[in-house]
Amino acid sequence: xxxxxxxxxxxxxxxxxxxxxxxxxxxxxxxxxxxxxxxxxxxxxxxxxxxxxxxxxxxxxxxxxxxxxxxxxxxxxxxxxxxxxxxxxxxxxxxxxxxxxxxxxxxxxxxxxxxxxxxxxxxxxxxxxxxxxxxxxxxxxxxxxxxxxxxxxxxxxxxxxxxxxxxxxxxxxxxxxxxxxxxxxxxxxxxxxxxxxxxxxxxxxxxxxxxxxxxxxxxxxxxxxxxxxxxxxxxxxxxxxxxxxxxxxxxxxxxxxxxxxxxxxxxxxxxxxxxxxxxxxxxxxxxxxxxxxxxxxxxxxxxxxxxxxxxxxxxxxxxxxxxxxxxxxxxxxxxx
Numbered sequence: 001x002x003x004x005x006x007x008x009x010x011x012x013x014x015x016x017x018x019x020x021x022x023x024x025x026x027x028x029x030x031x032x033x034x035x036x037x038x039x040x041x042x043x044x045x046x047x048x049x050x051x052x053x054x055x056x057x058x059x060x061x062x063x064x065x066x067x068x069x070x071x072x073x074x075x076x077x078x079x080x081x082x083x084x085x086x087x088x089x090x091x092x093x094x095x096x097x098x099x100x101x102x103x104x105x106x107x108x109x110x111x112x113x114x115x116x117x118x119x120x121x122x123x124x125x126x127x128x129x130x131x132x133x134x135x136x137x138x139x140x141x142x143x144x145x146x147x148x149x150x151x152x153x154x155x156x157x158x159x160x161x162x163x164x165x166x167x168x169x170x171x172x173x174x175x176x177x178x179x180x181x182x183x184x185x186x187x188x189x190x191x192x193x194x195x196x197x198x199x200x201x202x203x204x205x206x207x208x209x210x211x212x213x214x215x216x217x218x219x220x221x222x223x224x225x226x227x228x229x230x231x232x233x234x235x236x237x238x239x240x241x242x243x244x245x246x247x248x249x250x251x252x253x254x255x256x257x258x259x260x261x262x263x264x265x266x267x268x269x270x271x272x273x274x275x276x277x278x279x280x281x282x283x284x285x286x287x288x289x290x291x292x293x294x295x296x297x298x299x300x301x302x303x304x305x306x307x308x309x310x311x312x313x314x315x316x317x318x319x320x321x322x323x324x325x326x327x328x329x330x331x332x333x334x335x336x
Contacts, residue, residue: 057081
């Protein structure tokens with residue numbers, strides 16, 4: 001019987017995380033997690049059957065333990081084990097290769113805009129969007145146990161988090177350092193053991209790495225929100241009577257006003273397009289792909305008509321997912 005690779009499972013308080021050793025094979029992926037003294041490591045070899053059962057209960061995310069992608073995994077899929085992956089490519093590949101059943105992918109933030117990597121990776125991943133979720137990003141300033149905010153000289157975090165906490169950084173007069181990941185920044189200062197170093201990350205990171213929260217609500221804007229998509233190998237289409245979102249990418253024909261005409265079908269059929277973005281393909285300034293979200297189910301007659309008109313003015317249309325509309329959208333519409 002074929003033997004699977006050695007897996008390392010860490011149980012940290014109530015946060016189950018799956019760490020894997022280097023995964024050999026196609027693509028030579030490497031999904032790893034932070035290694036600190038607090039982790040309880042238990043290695044085991046599993047056969048292919050056991051490995052498959054474990055994968056069915058695993059959701060992959062990009063980042064280190066305590067990242068916001070990890071936090072949303074815990075909120076949305078609390079019974080699943082979270083698999084930390086170093087890159088977005090490895091996160092998609094974990095699902096493609098059956099190491100994980102699902103992937104949690106951030107696609108846009110209300111302050112920082114789109115996550116450009118994923119707009120390029122999503123269409124070629126071969127995976128399907130099965131749900132969307134929104135997470136309020138609540139940054140916290142943290143330091144070593146017993147440290148105070150006044151002691152801090154330097155603060156580490158992801159470049160976007162630093163930009164979202166400018167007022168705090170200016171008020172404290174600290175030097176800001178960009179780090180690859182908010183949770184990674186928390187791990188870094190925990191490992192350094194210097195009370196003059198702080199990090200801006202999730203409160204979950206402070207708990208995982210044994211840090212004190214020096215200030216909560218560190219972000220400048222209260223509306224800081226990130227949208228995540230859950231990706232699966234299997235397509236799951238909701239019933240026609242469900243409030244539905246549809247995400248697709250398309251390329252227009254090389255004729256005058258092609259984009260205007262392609263969009264006309266959505267306007268005349270009363271379809272709400274909530275997102276339309278363009279980006280260049282393969283470094284060419286002549287080849288443009290458009291990423292779109294609409295409200296509606298493909299079985300709706302109006303949506304069918306709009307898609308038929310879209311197809312007439314495009315060279316390629318790829319449906320990335322048909323999935324339930326998040327209740328967060330209705331809340332935003334009501335509040336607005």
